[in-house]
Amino acid sequence: MKIIIVDDDEMVYESLQLLFSREKDIKVIGTANDGAQAIAACEASQPDAVLMDIQMPGMDGIQATRELKRRWPQIRVMMLTTFEDERNIRLALLAGAEGYLLKSAPVQDMAQQLRALDSGSSVLHANVLRQLTQPEKKGLDVLTTRETDILQLVAQGCSNKEISSQLFISEGTVRNTISIILDKLEVRDRTQLALYYWRRV
Structure with missing residues (x-):
């Protein structure tokens, strides 16, 4: 071999x-x-x-x-x-x-x-x-409603600007919330966030 x-x-x-x-x-x-x-x-x-x-x-x-x-x-x-x-x-x-x-x-x-x-x-x-x-340690239930909404849009491929427009919040708030989501779910980037979301819905 x-x-x-x-x-x-x-x-x-x-x-x-x-x-x-x-x-x-x-x-x-x-x-x-x-x-x-x-x-x-x-x-x-x-x-x-x-x-x-x-x-x-x-x-x-x-x-x-x-x-x-x-x-x-x-x-x-x-x-x-x-x-x-x-x-x-x-x-x-x-x-x-x-x-x-x-x-x-x-x-x-x-x-x-x-x-x-x-x-x-x-x-x-x-x-x-x-x-x-083993059962997965963290599910989407650790997120708030706003965090879940933002995660769904990230998973759909939306940019921060598009998320900001759809949810009527600032791009800075979007960025900060995504950082919090990454930390909560222990993933590294947007791509892995999307994979994490689609494997659990």
């Missing part, structure tokens, strides 16, 4: 490269330190699978996975990350990743899971599976 390792920490991918060199049936044919490099590496070498970090500068792992699966759906993607929060897990799976492992897993386990991935199975670390099967 030919794989590419994508991580913005050089020490991580060099260590994994060394450890996988002991596995007779797994060959690391390339490395990358951001999503754009990952896409270029896949185009050049067409691996069987990609070990993909999530948090990277520029194009992150979720964006890269979405683009990779659009271009080459046959390439399997295993997210490899220190993060096991539900939001990242769901976003990664929505982007098309077939597996989600934690960097804390022993490399022997990673090799075994890569083989399972290559055979067509989906792979989730036990801690990750637990996150997905």
Whole structure:
């Protein structure tokens, strides 16, 4: 099996490269330190699978996975990350990743899971599976009526100016309220707010 390792920490991918060199049936044919490099590496070498970090500068792992699966759906993607929060897990799976492992897993386990991935199975670390099967921590009921109204319009793709016009409030109030919503729901930006909303209605 030919794989590419994508991580913005050089020490991580060099260590994994060394450890996988002991596995007779797994060959690391390339490395990358951001999503754009990952896409270029896949185009050049067409691996069987990609070990993909999530948090990277520029194009992150979720964006890269979405683009990779659009271009080459046959390439399997295993997210490899220190993060096991539900939001990242769901976003990664929505982007098309077939597996989600934690960097804390022993490399022997990673090799075994890569083989399972290559055979067509989906792979989730036990801690990750637990996150997905637990009830979600926060729903839309934590928002006020005004916050919910603004979130609905964000989810529909409205700009701050359009929201301001529709709700008869200032753009400054819209901006401040969106910041409060982001904080309450623990998401990072408008795109993730929209995803959060549409998954819950």
